[in-house]
Amino acid sequence: MLRKSFFIATVLLCGVVNAQPRAIPLKDSTSTSYMEGISSFNHVYVSLADLASALGLRTFMLGPTGKMSVYSGDGSMLFTPNNCFITISRGARSEHYQLPLPVIVVGNKLFGPANYLGQYFTTILHGVLTYDVSTGGFDFTVNDTLPPMITGVNVEQKDNGAVISISMSRVPTAAAAALGKDGILYVTIMPGTFDFETLNSLPPTAVYSNVLAIQNPNSVQLSFRLKQAYSGRQVFVDSTKNSVMVALYSKANSRTILSDELKARLDAEKKNWKLNVIVIDPGHGGKDPGALGLGGVKEKNVALAIAKDLKSDINQRLPGIKVVMTRDKDEFVPLDVRGQIADKAHGKLFISIHCNSMPRKPDPANGIETFFLRPGKNEGAIRIAARENAAIKYENNYEKKYKSYETDNWILTTMAHSAYVKYSQQFAELIEKDVTAITPLADDGVEQAGFIVLIGASMPAVLVETGYISNWHDVRILRSKRGQEEIAKGITDAIVQYKALYEKNFAQE
Ligand SMILES: [Zn+2]
Structure with a gap:
């Protein structure tokens, strides 16, 4: 094990010594952004942080390990320095894949082999990422024919109610919510879709005991079995966070706005719907x-x-x-x-x-x-x-x-x-x-x-x-x-x- 790491480190050091800096373009339908890259031994490496940022994805460095996670609404990828393995997680499932070349460290940045990253990034993106060896650039094509997918559900308890936020891979067009007499909250998201694994892996919460999803041709309907009765609800699509927010009011505080922040977002959302x-x-x-x-x-x-x-x-x-x-x-x-x-x-x-x-x-x-x-x-x-x-x-x-x-x-x-x-x-x-x-x-x-x-x-x-x-x-x-x-x-x-x-x-x- 130790020998292997030593071997890889030596190879990488040589790689770095031979490295030539270069800018790598990423083109999408509207613009081109440039990322830091290096060529080394006929291979092109791209800064993983730059690539993630050009694709609008969040990244997180795992402290002293030097590992980096890249997140999209649909999943995440974990890169390890000087290692060929990447871990891709979607919903509750994690899978390991092996790149033909390892992720390398230059300065304190991680660089991945450009020619092999596209297919893996594509698994967590709503679109297709490809690298063209002849032009030395990335192309990203958005696949917006896919409906937005539910990627998670979070609850927050408040003094006078609760807020359920349903995160989506993209902003849906509309959402509606209704409180059934049977203690069930029905939320319809349009257009929308979900996968069973994501929903089945949701932890139990203080607000609802379980959630059930039904796929309709143009929408997805979620049924939350609530643990207590609520007297009212508000629902809105939060386009800044790709999520659908449902505010539930408890009986005692009927019709009280849960927080100023929520109220401000509701107002902003209303403006989005104005026929302007x-x-x-x-x-x-x-x-x-x-x-x-x-x-x-x-x-x-x-x-x-x-x-x-x-x-x-x-x-x-x-x-x-x-x-x-x-x-x-x-x-x-x-x-x-x-x-x-x-x-x-x-x-x-x-x-x-x-x-x-x-x-x-x-x-x-x-x-x-x-x-x-x-x-x-x-x-x-x-x-x-x-x-x-x-x-x-x-x-x-x-x-x-x-x-x-x-x-x-x-x-x-x-x-x-x-x-x-x-x-x-x-x-x-x-x-x-x-x-x-x-x-x-x-x-x-x-x-x-x-x-x-x-x-x-x-x-x-x-x-x-x-x-x-x-x-x-x-x-x-x-x-x-x-x-x-x-x-x-x-x-x-x-x-x-x-x-x-x-x-x-x-x-x-
Ligand atoms: Zn005509």
Whole structure:
């Protein structure tokens, strides 16, 4: 044993002597960060602390042993200096793996062999980490199609109640809690998932005797058997700590806020749910004219005109809401970039404006129809989605870029959006009702379809086919200033009602 350590130490010392410092890049979808690295005997080593920090993971040094733990919401990894073995823990399970090269110490920092770390970090990340030997850099791709996972439950007893915090691998969209008459607290987290091992390894607590989890298609429901009766509860998603907090009030102190800190966080969370940014997406533009209608009307121009009217309407009637446009002139914007603009602006609602058209003109088909995201179910919806998605053919390299949108991935992609489906549908229904109330356009109803532009935006999102430019009745409305203003006004009416509905749903009880 002693001999072996001595041998490794000698090899390492030589390694260090030959070491050349170098910066190692880590690229993710938005940025590149640089980490301290060294090359030694044709191998590249990266600072484990730098790599963890670039991935947003916490680290902890185990005092005199020199060992280092790296934590994510999903698990942890333990690195030992001058040793090939790493320990990966997830839930109650720990497993040991052997790296082909040991972790080395330079200065007082641990360095790991870059080429072999990716697969192990990937096991505790919501994404894939790879190292490219030819470029000498790391790539990290977030896998955000996986729902947030429950990674632990903590309880804290207070004088006037208790707080249960459920930690998650990522921030879920919404959470709800209810106290059953049977002494059970039901908590629903959406979207969410769990594994049995994590939940089974939870220690018993002073607040509840056991917890049971049920996986639903879009959510996870936890049932806590409480040890005493509580008179009320509050629940909120704490986005700063990737957790769901449930505050329980004991009978004696009914409705008292548990602590100032908790109250401040509740208020901050309420602000997060405010409908404060709306993204308007005028369809097509630039080299992509969209559908060509009767009398030379182009879809891209009608869409932009209505979008501009909609923006000024919102500014006037809902001055607290910021409006972001994916384009405000006649320019080409790729479909996926539209979603990125919406996400960057932290939009709470995404409205894509289009005009419908039939291949043969004129055609009797007419009316306004509003879509939300789901793979197309009926033939009409599939036809319209195919036409709108065809905008990608104006983009370079589109086969490669949109490959992930092929059938298999539909299920995953729509699951990621399932939390927003309810809100998207409610908003779509309001648009149909309110626009047809003030324009002569017929109500063609709400439909689900697979629009690429709606996939990119991580928020409730709809696509409005405002009317048919292949129909004389509709095109007269769509190309007239008055018609465009009325459609915009109808959509704003829908936003006003949606805002009240949406914010009420997330208001604290
Ligand atoms: Zn269109």
